[in-house]
Amino acid sequence: MHSTLRMRGATWIDEVIDGMARRYCVVKFRYSGDLEGESALMLFPDAALTAFVGLERVAARIGDQFHELYVRHAGTIHSGRYFSRAHVVSGPDADQLPGLREQWELTWGERPGGELLL
Numbered sequence: 001m002h003s004t005l006r007m008r009g010a011t012w013i014d015e016v017i018d019g020m021a022r023r024y025c026v027v028k029f030r031y032s033g034d035l036e037g038e039s040a041l042m043l044f045p046d047a048a049l050t051a052f053v054g055l056e057r058v059a060a061r062i063g064d065q066f067h068e069l070y071v072r073h074a075g076t077i078h079s080g081r082y083f084s085r086a087h088v089v090s091g092p093d094a095d096q097l098p099g100l101r102e103q104w105e106l107t108w109g110e111r112p113g114g115e116l117l118l
Helices: none
Strands: 001-019 019-033 036-045 051-062 065-080 080-088 102-109 113-117
Touching: 001 102, 036 065, 036 113, 051 080
Parallel strands: none
Antiparallel strands: 001 019, 001 113, 019 036, 036 051, 051 065, 065 080, 080 102
């Protein structure tokens, strides 16, 4: 399976719930090629903004069939660059996507751009 992953944008969200501050980021990606679709990654950094964990929901088409899967991310942040090790963890269709790698490494910056061949 050959698809390209491109970051489309990121939004940082700061909120206070029950007196506790929380910061997270929603990163949007676009898949093109054999796998066509979009995803949103909820990224939760540590307090020092040096490491993060996240969960990405991918909604995409292969041919005329719609597929959904979830990808777990764990990584580090260094000089405005994000380095993530991604792993497909579940989804009703995860087993029905022959040729999709179960894990990959991904790097992106704070601005949209960058591509990854899946």
